[in-house]
Amino acid sequence: MASLSDISRHAGVSIATCSRVLNGSAHPVSEATRSRVLKAAEELGYAPSALARALVTRSSRIIGVIVGDIVDPYFAEIARGVEAVAAELGYLTMVCSAELGSEAELGHLRQLRDYHAAGIVFAGSGRAGDPVAAELAVAVADARTRGAVVVALAQRDFEAPTILFDNEAAAHDITTYVRGLGHERITFVEGPAGLHTSAQRLAGFTRAGGTDAIAGGFAYEDGVRAAEALLARDTLPDAVVAANDEAAIGLLVRLRDAGVDVPGQVAVTGIDDTRPAHFVGLTTVTVPLHEMGRRAAQAVLEQHAEDVVLPHALRVRSTT
Amino acid sequence: MASLSDISRHAGVSIATCSRVLNGSAHPVSEATRSRVLKAAEELGYAPSALARALVTRSSRIIGVIVGDIVDPYFAEIARGVEAVAAELGYLTMVCSAELGSEAELGHLRQLRDYHAAGIVFAGSGRAGDPVAAELAVAVADARTRGAVVVALAQRDFEAPTILFDNEAAAHDITTYVRGLGHERITFVEGPAGLHTSAQRLAGFTRAGGTDAIAGGFAYEDGVRAAEALLARDTLPDAVVAANDEAAIGLLVRLRDAGVDVPGQVAVTGIDDTRPAHFVGLTTVTVPLHEMGRRAAQAVLEQHAEDVVLPHALRVRSTT
C-alpha cells in the first residue's frame, strides 16, 4: 500500500505538503501542487495509516462499546444508537461483547485503551463485590489519561458520567400497574445475582408492595427455569413480573407450553421493550435504549458528558 | 501513561531491554534486570501502545466483523462465534454494523484496512449490481496487501475464501417439507431485493416446485407487510415460506392478529433458526451461524482459509 513518502516521491513534492493536501489541513497549498498530489495519490492508490496518524495525534477515531452480550437485543439497540451518530462523523464504532463477565470487560477495556480509543461506552451494569472492580477503575483512569472519554449507561463502580433511565422506577411502575389490575399474588423473577441493575429492579418491585421474589436471570433460559420453579409450586401466582423481557418471554413460552393460560390464568410482564417483546405481545416498559446510545456517542464526540436520567413508559400489550 | 522510555529511565535499563521483557520476547534477559524492569513497569503503571506496536509489526490484533444489521439475531450469532475464538488469543473483535448498505460497508472496510486489522469478516451477502462493488474489491485487495485475511460468510463479488451453508438447499428443503404436509398453494416471501442470499433462497423455493412469490425483506416489518398483502387477497394460501425468521415472525404475528389460525388455516415457516424463532415456536431450518463465526476467526488466526459449506437441518416446531 502506498504511503505518504511514495506519493511524495511520485509527485515530486515534500512529504509535508502531501500530508497537508491529503488530510484536509487548513495550511494553504497551491492548486497546482494540490492537484499533482491528488493525482499521485489516485494513481498509487494511497490509503492513510490510521495507526500512524493516531500515534502522533494521540487519538484514534474509534469508539468502543462494551456490552454484556451481543445477542441480547437490549445491547444491540444501544450499539445501534451509538453507531448511528458515530458513523456520521467518520468514527468507527466497535462493539465488544463481554460474555464471560468482568474479566472480559477488563480485557476489552484495556485493548481499547491500548488503541487510544476516542471513547469507551459501558452499556451494561456493574456488579456488587466485583473482584476486578479496582482494576477496571485503574484502566478507566488510564484510558482517560490517553484522552478517551468514558461514559456509563448503567450504574458502575468507577467514576464516569452516566446516561440512564430509572430501573427502580421502571420496576415499580409495572408492578403497580399489575397490582392495579387486581392481581394479589405477584412473583418477581430476579435478574442475574450481583448486577446493580438487578438490585434496582428488585427494589422497585419491593417498593411497589411486592414480596415474593425468586431467582432468575436476564436470559430466555432463565425465564424457562423460573417458570418451572413456579409450575412446581402448589398454586401459581396471579401474575409474574420478570426483571427483563428475555426472561419474561422464556417464562411465557414455558408457561403456555404447560397449558397455562396467559393472561387468563397468570399475567406476565417484562422490562425493556426490546424487539422480541413486540413479537410476542409482551406487556413491558419501554426504555430509551437507542437514545442512550446516541447520547453516549455525542458525549464522546463533544468530549464532554453530563449525567442524565431519561424517561421510561409503560407499554401494555396482550400478556396482561 | 507511562511509555517504554519512562520505564527505561526509571529502571536504569535500555529501552530495547525493557521492550524485550515487557512483550515476552524470546531474546534472553537476565533475571536481575528482568525483575527490575517489571518492578518499574508496575510502579509507573505501564501500558503498551498497541498503536505503536501495530505500526512497526505491521499488524494489529483486531478482527473486524462487518454485519448487515447489529440488531438482527442472525448476525449477532455470527459475531458471537467470532468473538468466542478470538478472545482466547487476545484478539479484539469489533463488529461494525452497515445498516446503511454497501456504502457503509465500504466505509467500515476502509477503516479496518486503515487500522491494519488482522482480519475482516464479511457476515452478510453481496448485492447484484452493487454500485460500489468495484471499490469494495479494491479495498479488500488493499487490506490484504496490509496483511489482513478476509473471509466471507455469504456470497460476495470479490475474491475471498467463503465459509457458508447452502441457502438454495435450505429453502428447497423447507419448501419440500411443507409440500409434503399436503399444502398445495404455497407463497414465498422474498428477501431484500438484490441480495445474493435472497436470490438463492428464492431459487430453492422455485426448484422445490413453488411458483407464487411476493416481495418481502429480512425484517420483522417486512413480514408484517407481506401478511397484509396476503390478507388483501381473495383467498389465503395454505402455507407461506418466508425468506428468513424475522420476516416469518412478523408475518405470523400479523396473521394471528387478523384472526388467522396458524398452523390450522395457514402454515408459516422461516429460515435461520435464530433465537426469536425459538420463542414463537417457528418451524424453520437451522443454519450453523455460530460455527461459521468460529471458523472465520480461526481462519484469520491461522492466516489461511479454505472454502467450506456447512450443513443445515430442518427444525420443525408448531407453526406447521
Added chain:
DNA sequence: TTGTAAGCGTTATCAG
C-alpha cells in the same frame, strides 16, 4: 506556498 526535521512508542537489527 513549500520544505526540513523532530517526534509519537514500539520492534528489530546489529554490534558490543
Added chain:
DNA sequence: CTGATAACGCTTACAA
C-alpha cells in the same frame, strides 16, 4: 546478555 539506532507512516512546528 545489553544497548544503540534505524525504521514504521504520519503530523506539525519552524524555517525558508
